[in-house]
Amino acid sequence: xxxxxxxxxxxxxxxxxxxxxxxxxxxxxxxxxxxxxxxxxxxxxxxxxxxxxxxxxxxxxxxxxxxxxxxxxxxxxxxxxxxxxxxxxxxxx
Numbered sequence: 001x002x003x004x005x006x007x008x009x010x011x012x013x014x015x016x017x018x019x020x021x022x023x024x025x026x027x028x029x030x031x032x033x034x035x036x037x038x039x040x041x042x043x044x045x046x047x048x049x050x051x052x053x054x055x056x057x058x059x060x061x062x063x064x065x066x067x068x069x070x071x072x073x074x075x076x077x078x079x080x081x082x083x084x085x086x087x088x089x090x091x092x093x
Contacts, residue, residue, distance in 0.1 A: 004039055011043065018043050 011018045019042040026040030027033055033040075 001038055008041065011041070016043055 008018060008020065021029070021040040021042055023037050023040065026037060027035060029042075
């Protein structure tokens, strides 16, 4: 619990939406958690299926009547952080 307040404040400072849960709320959502938990925080999370992503690209190309073998895919990712020591980054592949 020593880092709990820092974690919550850090999320808020970075613009990460959080929901503080009571132990009872957390156990209702995730029954296999340790029943002696003291606190829980819900944060947004996501996963990526590495096989489905290229299949969706190919389906999009086919739908657009393009040859997926000759289509050049361009993805752009950018991220930033509220920490002043880190610069805003942008990468294009």
